[in-house]
Amino acid sequence: MNDFTAVLAPFDFTGMEREFLLGMHRRMVQAREFEEQLYYLFLSRPMPGTMHQATGQEAVAVGIVSALAADDYVTSTHRGHAHCVAKGVPLDAMMAEMFARRTGSCRGMGGSMHLCDFSRGMLGAFGIVGAGIPIAAGAALSARVRGSGQVAVSFFGDGATNEGIFHETLNMASLWKLPAIFVIENNQYALSMRVQESSAMPNLAERGAAYAIPGMQVDGNNVAAVYQAAAAAVARARSGEGPTLIECITYRARGHARFEASGYREAAEVERWKRLDPILRMAEALQNAGLATAAELAQIEAEVHAELEAAIAFAESSPAVEPEDYLQYITLETTHV
Amino acid sequence: MNDFTAVLAPFDFTGMEREFLLGMHRRMVQAREFEEQLYYLFLSRPMPGTMHQATGQEAVAVGIVSALAADDYVTSTHRGHAHCVAKGVPLDAMMAEMFARRTGSCRGMGGSMHLCDFSRGMLGAFGIVGAGIPIAAGAALSARVRGSGQVAVSFFGDGATNEGIFHETLNMASLWKLPAIFVIENNQYALSMRVQESSAMPNLAERGAAYAIPGMQVDGNNVAAVYQAAAAAVARARSGEGPTLIECITYRARGHARFEASGYREAAEVERWKRLDPILRMAEALQNAGLATAAELAQIEAEVHAELEAAIAFAESSPAVEPEDYLQYITLETTHV
Amino acid sequence: MSDPVVRELSMMEAIREAIVQEMRRDPRVILLGEDVGKFGGAFHVTHGLLEEFGPLRVWDTPISEAGFMGVGVGAALTGLRPIVELQYADFIFCAMDQVVNEAAKLRLMSGGQASVPMLIRAPQGATGRGAQHSQSVEAWFMHTPGIKVVLPSTPYDAKGLLVSALRDDNPVLFLEHKMLYGSASPGGGKATTDPTIGQLGRVVPADPYAIPLGKADIKRAGRDVTVVATAVMVHRALAVASQLAGEGIEVEVIDPRTLVPLDSETILASLRRTHRIVVVTEDTRRAGVGAELMATILEEGFDELDAPVIRVCAVDTPIPFAPAAQDHAIPNTADILAAIRRVLE
């Protein structure tokens, strides 16, 4: 997106309660703080595995998930921490998973790229680009068959739209009018590849037309705008009208993965986007609207910071995974035959 | 395509020589006769394997390939006989392949679903729906790298457009402006599935827009119209402007595979399309334009009929594949290391 | 109590009956696949199901194997028990990522939260249609941790195994040999037949029954040599066994029925009686099912072996089209006979 200003939207809080807005803000701060803490943990001690930060993209995760009910479904990506935070996965369990502890969300079996929490409809981060897309559609189909009224959201990147599975799934979801919402986190890059270099149609929302799916393009660094788009898509999905494709224009503030230097980006571009940071913008908008003071916002940050310290302490003091733990998770003994 | 009349085009022979037009007609008759002979062979004696007839679709194969040079590339499908005939694969060798003889195009190793002739740029029929699409793009990329000026055509069905590989390939071909032409043979069905049941956007030419590829929809039972579309696409490809998507609206006159009864189609629909038979229409148009008499056309049919009788005789008298023949074709001994 | 009803069924009918009965019993079972609804399936297995169960249970999909496999995974994760049908097993490679990286791994990756009770059905085996419609794919999935693999040889087994596979909480790949269906493909042509496929296991109870996964079946008892065979090869091995019985050689024929889990105990118990063993499978030789069976036997039964194990498998080749070539590439009764004679030397 060379011309981001085209989607830059003012904050419109119409119909949103203060509590709700502060809740979204808090979630974004939690997601940010979770990853910033991780960043320093990875710098300062041997941590298992790797991680991909969604720093700068928090408004997408939080805005979308805030429009969902607790039992709605989400599938996520290799860059999944913020989605999990938004879906209410406990920070303690998430942090413990990063430390490969038994108390982790996935009992230490998954790690950063496979965080999930089935009790909260979080069906998983997927390390295979695009793999979560049909799985969300399947969850939506399941909701339809069971008549549960649930909807399913799949988050994926701009790069993922070039996988065949995107095409196959959107076609089926549209044909069957599944209660699904496909959210493109267009952070301008797939690793080193700018979206213009990897997508012949860089206006990704327009790809919806190939499946007769309405495509929306939103200011992905404006949590209220994202929420509003999601709310419309959720309403559409629940009323049986079918899926929506939402392209959220955002930016990956950090490298692709921990410490990746992103030498392929221009410093000026990175700087420009820093000023559009979704948390900064929301903080400003809340204050401008008289919904929160600087002190109240600082208070939230302090509380979140304390939560993260507690999460790290929880993780550190949790029992390590034992070498043979995994053996119980390979297959499920079926007893009901 | 419920409203086929929207694309029904009058025959416009502007700029086409009589010889050329009669040549296209002859190719269509050859393709038709090849498959009709096969139909009776399968009825009357044990024939190896199976076959999928393109009866009623001959104008697509012949119209497109007539716009190509001899060394341009083609990839084909399970329904590939007509493409091979159009590309000039000898009828003898094709028929011998159907009989599993050593003199077959593929030495009896491939059969109907894998007919190919590399000496004529015919890179193969593929039994995996969609598999030929990226292979044609690869041939186009190769032509670009070698600076050969060749173009590559991929034929595939309406059903194939729902495979992810269609999406991945068209995106790359457009990004890289490959000299490729993607031809959808929209014969209204993928086995039992009407195009409206399997494609959320049943106007398949419009799918090109998702990749910034121009999409054309043509009367696929009008060989002159198909040729004209192809000629434009070839010119575009050779001049470096990139790929074109051509949707040819046509109809599968016979069952999906030999003897498949197509109970899912209405008799009236089948009848309607019989009147739109591409060979009948071309014969009529040639006569109307004063380019051929009924007698001359009958003469072509008689000649083709004789060719096919000769091809069958050739196949029958050819040596059978010996049990161990295949062993030499599994891997190629590399001697140049 | 009256006697249970039994009839003769083809394998196609037996599988269909199992699916119908399970769909009546369990509303969570749904079907997904190309032409499975209106058309009734490429091999007629799902004939009439759309009519009985309606479009919320029977989903005709576009040609999008990866996509609908993934839809199956998502449905399985969220309370349904999907049956995903592929028209030919060869096409599973189009959906391989969803099978290997998602379906089979999700349980472990989620630390036991996820279960993926998905049944993948796929017709396989060589029937003269060339290299892209002929493969036997079991070995790839035997090597895929997290998925079970079932390979029935008779209608009776097929029905009982399908019931268990469908009630299993793990992903299961159910491979149906086209030559055993006993039905024509509505895609054209008559039923493919093999003279060695006789009446074995055609009598099938009308009521549902479950054959546990991981339980081999001794298709013929014998004291001189053990033959472990799967699918069509069970029938070829039995034909050879009958022939050898005329010479006074008693061949024991064991059908593992499921490759994962594998009932090595039944195989080893037989080996302890016969001390000689031949393994016959239709998949290609290198790193195939035969290799795994040999390795297992070698590990657990080395001291029982009076002769090296022999594997009779397909040649390491894509399956050629010409019938003479195909028949050379796939094990036939002469190959099996020769192997048995060699192991008895």
Added chain:
Amino acid sequence: MSDPVVRELSMMEAIREAIVQEMRRDPRVILLGEDVGKFGGAFHVTHGLLEEFGPLRVWDTPISEAGFMGVGVGAALTGLRPIVELQYADFIFCAMDQVVNEAAKLRLMSGGQASVPMLIRAPQGATGRGAQHSQSVEAWFMHTPGIKVVLPSTPYDAKGLLVSALRDDNPVLFLEHKMLYGSASPGGGKATTDPTIGQLGRVVPADPYAIPLGKADIKRAGRDVTVVATAVMVHRALAVASQLAGEGIEVEVIDPRTLVPLDSETILASLRRTHRIVVVTEDTRRAGVGAELMATILEEGFDELDAPVIRVCAVDTPIPFAPAAQDHAIPNTADILAAIRRVLE
């Protein structure tokens, strides 16, 4: 004549050098893959190639594995010799159809008309990144007729094998163990290391040279027991061999280097000397490389065996994330040591 130039290279550097030299020699060689150009590859292997060879030779692809694998096939069929890079071997399942059904079958299906001189490069092996970035995929392709499989363990071997693989007229899968690269992933983090990986084969000639496919290498000679090992396991086996040498036990360590074709002759010759054999691989056990090696040894060397062959392989599981669990699932030196002691009993 002056002495040939030799230097110490990491495996990453050795592979890069082979590619650069072949690209200079043969204009038909092109590169396709995600981030292979501007970025220089997920593990830096193709660093600087776009600058040297330009965008007609080095193609940065979208994330479309099936698509660009198919593009590779098409290019290979029409006069080029593409190198297709996958960022992790686990992603090959996204492109599996093009590898198994097209690349590997086209030669046979076309009756020998087609050749597909395509080299697929993929980094593999467990390095703590969870189940979808850890697999060792060689067995699936060993079971795929029509494709060759190469698995180097040292920089020296990697360079020479890559040259041969690239000059081969068949599709070749070249699997590079991430732990052996000796370089950091630019995707983040430091080079993954293993204390058992020492200096073996780090001295690499500057000039191009070819190591033929199908030729095993005896990495250490020994008379008491043969260990056949691949990739990282070669290094672990050598560490154990050193340790056992202190006890007077001489272990012979053989690295097949290519799994297809397999140099069974070198393995069997060793067996004829030692009569005891252990097979060590990182892929999962069931129907894996270990099974095939055992089956081959059983078939051709049964009478030479003084003890059952033992295979040491990964547990049949998706690779768990926690390092302690991963290390349990993958063979380590203690596992190898125990197996050797057992086979010597």
